[in-house]
Amino acid sequence: MFIENIEISGFRNFKNKKFFSFTNSKNLIHGSNGSGKTTILEAIYILGFGRSFLNVKKDELLNNESDEFFINSSVNRNQLEFKISASLNKNFSLFLDGEKTGIPGIGRKFFPLFFSSSDYVSLISSRSSLRKLFDRFIFGIENIYSSELIEYKKVIRNKTYLLKHNPDPAHLKGWNKLLAEYILKITRKRIDFIRKINNCVKDKYNSGIEIRYTPSSSDFFYNDEFKPDMVLSVLEGVLEKEILYKNPVVGTHLDKYEIFLNERSLRLYSSGEKKLNLLFIYLAYIDMFLSVREEYPVFLVDDYDIAMDDENTEVLMSNYPAMQVIATSVRNNKNFDSTIKLKH
Ligand SMILES: Nc1ncnc2c1ncn2[C@@H]1O[C@H](COP(=O)(O)OP(=O)(O)OP(=O)(O)O)[C@@H](O)[C@H]1O
Ligand SMILES: [Mg+2]
Structure with a gap:
């Protein structure tokens, strides 16, 4: 797949x-600070995920002097062209060939993979950011995963509300039954995904890299016992504690990820080492994406040449000649096939 143009x-x-x-x-999109490079990548990302990669509200994306925005694009997949659009006037909407759609509908046809050079340091040290990153990765190769996450969120929100306002154990047990099913599905997919991407990154890029995934209960392992009843009994075992804390203590929104390099947390390495090794994880993901979907995602790389020496920058350019990359930089670079120069 590749994006042909954007308005x-x-x-x-x-x-x-x-x-x-x-x-x-x-x-390559290049131009001075503030010329709109990240904004173009952000617009492409919104077409895929209906939200920005930055922590902003939708109306903050509106130009200061506008009361609506639209983003129109043509995407090409296997020689077939289709249109993806996003707009915000009163509400935000996504469209596929003129029909309103949701994120799973788009994800089957268009998947932007975003790598940011400005926040990878905080990404590596943030559990919730890593969780979101790997969730997006899993969604890219398994479309239904996003619906499961949405359902899980609804259930956990209801349970949290009850714990805070009406902690009736019988009622909570009813929610736990539903919760156990989603916890099982999501945890299994996470365990499986992390095992596969670890194998891939070790084999091809750096044998010292390891992503460690820790589910919210130490009883959750990928083994024969890991079944709905087992999850339910863990949930029942912590119910009293949850009522006391007025919050869930077990659930996939509490799962942890940490990236290690040679048995040491990647958080403790230099900025360039962090970026390169995180990029290796992305590249391993691209391999997985390719083998499952038989196509490439569209790789968006903001400030691609920050913090890496020339040799490491080449890693990005020389791998995957058949993948569309849209990178940004303040500098022009002759190695790209096409360049867009932005002016303030
Ligand atoms: N809602 C908005 N309305 C108008 N301008 C905005 C709005 N939000 C951001 N801007 C401005 O848009 C410009 C482009 O920002 P962007 O982050 O895309 O720049 P950039 O080219 O990536 O710069 P850098 O090289 O510093 O990363 C900035 O000057 C920013 O202040
Ligand atoms: Mg920028």
Whole structure:
């Protein structure tokens, strides 16, 4: 898959309609600080996930002087072209070929993979950011996963509400039954995914890398015992504690991930080492994506040349010649097939 072009209007610094075309290989968007490079990647990302990769509200994305934005794009997949759009006027909507759709609908056809050079340091040390990253990874290769996460969130929200306002054990046990099913499904998928991506990254990129996944209960292992009844009995075992804390203490929203390099947390390495090894995890993911979907995601890399020396920067450019990359930098670079220069 690749994105052929994008039209942006009323979005961040692009007040008036702007149109950008991309090639299906290596694209570079370059220009001075504040010229709108990250904004273009953000617009592409919103088409895939209905939200920004930055922690902003939708109306903060509206240009200061606009009261609506739209993003229109043409995407090409196996020589078939289709249109993906996003707009915000009163509400936010996503469209696929003119029909309103949701994120799972888009995810089957278009999957932007975003790597940010400005926040990978905090990403590596944040449990919730890593959880979101790996959830998006799993969703990319298993579309139904996003619906399971949404259902899980609804159930855990209801349970939390009860724990705070009406902690009736009989009622809570009813919610636990439903919760156990989702915990089982999601935890299994996470265990399985992390095992596979670890194998892939070790085999191909760096044998010292290991992502460690710790489910919220130490009883959750991928073995024959890991069944709904077992999850339910763990949930029942902590019910009293949960009523006391007025909060769930077991659930997939509490799962932890940490990345290790040679048995030492990646948090403790240099900035360039962090970036390179995180990039290896992304590359391993691209391999998995390719083998499951027989296509590449669209790889968006913001400030691609920050914090890495020339040799390491080449890792990105030389791997996957057939994948569309849209990278940004303040500098131009001759190694790209196509460049877009932005002016303030
Ligand atoms: N809602 C908004 N309305 C108008 N302008 C905005 C809005 N949000 C952000 N901007 C401005 O848009 C400009 C483009 O920001 P962007 O982050 O895309 O720049 P960039 O080219 O990636 O810069 P850098 O090289 O510093 O990363 C900035 O000047 C920013 O202040
Ligand atoms: Mg930027």
